[in-house]
Amino acid sequence: MASGGDDEQVPEGCNGIVVKNLYLSCDPYTRNRITKPDTGNYYVNYLKPGLPINGLGVAKVFDSGHPNFKKGDLVWGNTRWEEYSLITDFQLLFKIQHTNVPLSYYTGILGPPGLTAYSGFYEVAMLSEVLEAKKRYFPEVIDIYFENVGGKMLDAVLLNIRAHGRIAACGLISQYNLDKPEGVHNLMHLIYKRIRMEGFVVFDYFHLYPKFLEFVLPQIAEGKIAYLEDIAEGLKSGPSALVGLFSGLNVGKQVVLVAQE
Structure with a gap:
């Protein structure tokens, strides 16, 4: 979905949600997904030519056909590199309950890349x-x-x-x-x-995510964790930001700002 408007609605009879993407996460593993792996045991799907990159991001619910999500909810999880996305798989989608930190943090230190890397x-x-x-x-x-x-x-x-x-x-x-x-x-x-x-x-560790937040949120609030971000503005800046990871162009977590809340 390239742009939003009155026509950007959940299809009739669908229990999915349409989200407005705010931040996208640039992660090195995306490079691995360009080439189909030789083994069938790779833990994420490879990317298909002609389709938007799917990856981790922060978004705002624009329209909902699902009882657990309503318009205006903030979420983080698996979305696509586009302005608006229709999401029907909720296994990797979580409501954002704590908004006293920058939303972009949920692409890194407070999201899966952070839970792994930190x-x-x-x-x-x-x-x-x-x-x-x-x-x-x-x-x-x-x-x-x-x-x-x-x-x-x-x-x-x-x-x-x-x-x-x-x-x-x-x-x-x-x-x-x-x-x-x-x-x-x-x-x-x-x-x-x-x-x-x-x-x-x-x-493997999503079941520990609430405990993870209990530990890290106070650490951020007290200034015990210094967290750096490198924010590229605009969806079109995404490819160059991703490529830059492999030559050390970013300082801090590489994030793409798609739109303001």
Whole structure:
């Protein structure tokens, strides 16, 4: 749906909702979805030519045929890169209950990308006193590492991580644009140091989202978390903003502002 108006209504007999998209999230995994994976186990669908990109965003309900949503509700979750979207799948759509933070935060620190990317940070935050004490004596050694880069970065981590260290992996951005992905070296250190390395995706932890908000919202309100955003204005800026992720053009979470509330 390119534009809104009186004709942008939920089709008769449909229990979906039409939303006005406000913010879109630019995420590296979108690049993976351009190429159909060789395996059938990829956790999200690949993108189909000729159709809008679907991804995470913040939106406002424009029209509703669903009893749980009414016009004016703010939501975050799976939408499309367009001005207005018809949504009929509600598994990845959530009402926004807390509006005392910028709505754009629900594309990052308060949404699935944030729940994944910042989970390592929260674990470290809760162990901060212990870690700070260790850093006084072992400043060069890593206890916990959040892996979202891959390649030479992971090689270096395997060399420098402490025995019984943990690596939580949810991305390998350095590999997404390579025709032939790089191998990982220093893997013997997994054995020497008894390292635990485990991959995860956010969908496994949606049941913890209310508890996540209980923890992070006060942290934001008290200024204990410094969160940066790089906001590109206008839907047309979306493609270049997405491409820029892979050359380091963004400073902070990359967001596309589609429209004001």
